[in-house]
Amino acid sequence: MAELAHRIGVSHTAPYAALTDKLRAAKAGQRKIHYLPPYRGDNSIRLSRWLDTPVDQLAAGVSESLIKAIVAQRNIKSDEEVAELEKAVNFTGDMHLAVMKAAKPGITEAALAGIAAGIAQAHGTQPGYSIILTINGQTLHNHYHGNTLTSGKLVLGDFGADSHMFYAGDITRTFPVDPTFTSRQRDIYNLVLQMQLSAIDALKPGVRYYDVHLLSARVMVEGLKSLGLMKGDTDEAIASGAFALFFPHGLGHMLGLDVHDMEDVGEQYVGYAGELERSIQFGLKSLRLGRALQPGFVLTVEPGVYFIPELMDLWQQQGKYLDFINYDKLQAYRDFGGVRIEDNVLITATSHRILGNPIPKTIAEVEEVRKAHFPLLVS
Numbered sequence: 001m002a003e004l005a006h007r008i009g010v011s012h013t014a015p016y017a018a019l020t021d022k023l024r025a026a027k028a029g030q031r032k033i034h035y036l037p038p039y040r041g042d043n044s045i046r047l048s049r050w051l052d053t054p055v056d057q058l059a060a061g062v063s064e065s066l067i068k069a070i071v072a073q074r075n076i077k078s079d080e081e082v083a084e085l086e087k088a089v090n091f092t093g094d095m096h097l098a099v100m101k102a103a104k105p106g107i108t109e110a111a112l113a114g115i116a117a118g119i120a121q122a123h124g125t126q127p128g129y130s131i132i133l134t135i136n137g138q139t140l141h142n143h144y145h146g147n148t149l150t151s152g153k154l155v156l157g158d159f160g161a162d163s164h165m166f167y168a169g170d171i172t173r174t175f176p177v178d179p180t181f182t183s184r185q186r187d188i189y190n191l192v193l194q195m196q197l198s199a200i201d202a203l204k205p206g207v208r209y210y211d212v213h214l215l216s217a218r219v220m221v222e223g224l225k226s227l228g229l230m231k232g233d234t235d236e237a238i239a240s241g242a243f244a245l246f247f248p249h250g251l252g253h254m255l256g257l258d259v260h261d262m263e264d265v266g267e268q269y270v271g272y273a274g275e276l277e278r279s280i281q282f283g284l285k286s287l288r289l290g291r292a293l294q295p296g297f298v299l300t301v302e303p304g305v306y307f308i309p310e311l312m313d314l315w316q317q318q319g320k321y322l323d324f325i326n327y328d329k330l331q332a333y334r335d336f337g338g339v340r341i342e343d344n345v346l347i348t349a350t351s352h353r354i355l356g357n358p359i360p361k362t363i364a365e366v367e368e369v370r371k372a373h374f375p376l377l378v379s
């Protein structure tokens with residue numbers, strides 16, 4: 001134990017069994033005991049015993065200064081951590097390519113999710129979070145895998161592998177069940193790609209991620225206006241929150257040992273850090289990262305455009321945003337699903353770098369894979 005402790009820079013060790021008495025003595029001596037919000041139930045029980053505090057009162061005693069110190073340390077990735085994240089992204093890329101090759105009409109989502117998990121396992125690791133692989137990409141964080149792929153649908157795959165040291169990759173790709181995109185799918189896919197590329201292009205130290213989210217939303221509103229699905233003044237469409245009908249989640253989040261890195265210690269410390277208020281507006285409130293970027297941050301860039309029939313109907317019935325949304329034109333998109341494209345990006349000293357080997361992303365790249373692996377139909 002002493003050897004292991006030395007390797008990670010810990011100079012003082014004591015028997016684990018002595019901890020309870022040590023903490024009791026500290027408490028009796030009115031000393032402040034610093035602890036983080038426990039992630040896991042078993043740790044909550046342990047802490048509760050050590051501190052002689054009911055489990056439901058642990059949250060009130062967490063140490064803000066310890067949270068801030070750990071967030072400051074873990075938000076900035078060292079070169080070794082970046083290398084580890086890059087390994088995770090490369091395992092993840094292999095998962096996505098295998099799924100893109102295997103998809104065809106008649107195969108189930110579950111079979112494709114199994115292929116993704118199998119590739120992670122073949123690399124000696126496992127998925128870092130529950131696999132999203134669905135023809136209903138408009139339902140966010142959709143872990144149902146019971147559908148069968150049918151011609152005309154899109155497949156949205158959001159999954160990733162852990163590296164051997166448990167750093168997470170978090171990539172999304174969307175592709176057609178058919179060998180090629182339909183013209184409607186192309187329009188929306190290219191718009192999401194433009195949202196993602198312009199967001200990535202803007203990344204550098206000092207830029208607030210909140211502003212990059214809005215930049216991406218602006219690209220989307222302009223694009224949806226030219227497709228006739230939105231209308232009116234772009235600035236107002238954004239300020240009013242109308243755009244969130246199509247983009248109801250955040251542009252991205254910190255990535256590290258956790259896929260939403262450190263979310264359990266409190267996203268406000270990780271993604272906002274007192275620099276700005278988190279919005280309470282539908283859509284924007286789901287932005288996990290808003291603060292100004294620093295060299296060493298690793299984050300995801302994952303815009304999407306979704307057609308959510310239940311939300312479209314609800315807002316139309318409520319008469320919401322009639323100046324900005326062409327509800328009639330949206331009817332043709334009820335079965336469209338959703339498109340998201342997600343990559344993992346390092347903020348460098350002056351700019352940014354997309355981590356990992358490229359994974360097919362443009363329409364031409366995706367269609368090349370789909371066409372090369374599409375089963376021949378014999379009539």
Ligand code: GLY
Pocket residue numbers: 129158159170253259302342
């Ligand atoms: N995989 C969940 C996310 O992209 O945030």
Ligand code: MN
Pocket residue numbers: 158159170171172302342
């Ligand atoms: Mn993801």
Ligand code: MN
Pocket residue numbers: 170252253300302342
């Ligand atoms: Mn993500």
